[in-house]
Amino acid sequence: xxVTAEKLSNIKAEATVEISPEEFEASMDKAYRxxxxxxxxxxxxxxxxxxxxxxxxxxxxxxxxxxxxxxVPKAFAQALDELKDEYTCVSEPEYEVxxxxxxxxxxxxxxxx
Numbered sequence: 332x333x334v335t336a337e338k339l340s341n342i343k344a345e346a347t348v349e350i351s352p353e354e355f356e357a358s359m360d361k362a363y364r365x366x367x368x369x370x371x372x373x374x375x376x377x378x379x380x381x382x383x384x385x386x387x388x389x390x391x392x393x394x395x396x397x398x399x400x401x402x403v404p405k406a407f408a409q410a411l412d413e414l415k416d417e418y419t420c421v422s423e424p425e426y427e428v429x430x431x432x433x434x435x436x437x438x439x440x441x442x443x444x
Contacts, residue, residue, distance in 0.1 A: 333436075334410040336418060342444050344418050347429075348410045349436040355402050362397035391433065399428060399437075407441050420444070 333349040363382045372380035372388060386394070403426050411420055424443035431437050 358402035
């Protein structure tokens, strides 16, 4: 994981974090296990459709939202551990996802007080 941080003002800072494709894949698997139980895939019982078929029918995007909701806060917490000498977060950060592409690092920005 790559982390860069900079001060925006006396009370605000911004951290840019990259999540490796392997780490994000774990969140995608977790999202798959949640989503597959909610959708119907013809020819399969509910919750039993393989991930490749689910993604082919509905697109990878069906998993991205849940995967990002899982991966981004975890990655920010890890990034904050790396930056603990310089920064302390006292409020819920605002996240902005910058880049999500298959087989590339997921990049996001967190603005926090």
